Amino acid sequence: MSAPIRIALADDQALVRAGLRALLERGGIGIAFEAEDGAQLLARLAQTPVQVILSDVRMPGMDGLAALRALRERGDATPVLLLTTFDESELPLQAAEAGAQGFLLKDAAPEDLREAIARLAAGETLLQPVSTEPVRARYRYHAADAPRERFSEREVAILRLLAGGYSNKEIARAMFLAEGTVKNYVSTILDKLDTRDRTRAVLKAITLRVI
Known part of the structure; x- marks a missing residue:
């Protein structure tokens, strides 16, 4: 039996984190640590590497996109899946340009979320920037x-x-x-x-x- 995927979970709402943790752990995905904003996420990642980062886009202080850009600037290529409640057409493109591998709305089906995490852990990219x-x-x-x-x-x-x-x-x-x-x-x-x-x-x- 293969080892469970280990992820970092970043969201400023404790209830959302708890819900996602319960959902993912039932699906065999382990939560290495939780963070309540981008700055905390970056600090914890320096000490605890993970296979995939699951982060909210909108967080007070350093948001998900800013944390992603900072992560890529320091040479960390850990796959990032961004979550948001905002249905904005430009967000997937901004996420791809910042270096994210995936993007989902928070009301996505649980199986879609688990599949996206598994695909990112396997090295796939769900979003790709286009060079024109x-x-x-x-x-x-x-x-x-x-x-x-x-x-x-x-x-x-x-x-x-x-x-x-x-x-x-x-x-x-x-x-x-x-x-x-x-x-x-x-x-x-x-x-x-x-x-x-x-x-x-x-x-x-x-x-x-x-x-």
């Missing part, structure tokens, strides 16, 4: 190719995930939308970019600096 400059440097479009309409913030977020190779199902999961809703967004995006091909739409969006 190499593509932009190679291709150019003329003014006639400009989008028919402006893109909403959520459409831009979906375009960036398309650029990362995400399927509609994966985008739906990352952005907490129904798969059918994502399909509708993608259809609108393709129409605005005057193309029916996802790959060409991404290429065009990058070169036109939509993303």
Whole structure:
């Protein structure tokens, strides 16, 4: 029998930490330590290495994103899964850019949380930042190719995930939308970019600096 995954748990609410601890321990995941803010998390990690860090995004003082950036700056590559109650389309992208491997809402199903932790512990990355400059440097479009309409913030977020190779199902999961809703967004995006091909739409969006 393999040893249980050992994680660090950071959240400013003691009741939330207790609930997550009980939930995860029932699923065979061990809590190495708890922290109530980012600063405490960083201090404890220096003494107690773990396989995965599970952290709230919004915490007083040093929040989850700030702690993540500080962690990466000091060379610590421990996988980080961020949790939040805020359904904001830019948060998954901010999390990826800061160096997180995963992002979930706190009302995610328990099995989804346990699966995400297991995947991160196994070395997988659920969120990946997209580098657009190499593509932009190679291709150019003329003014006639400009989008028919402006893109909403959520459409831009979906375009960036398309650029990362995400399927509609994966985008739906990352952005907490129904798969059918994502399909509708993608259809609108393709129409605005005057193309029916996802790959060409991404290429065009990058070169036109939509993303």
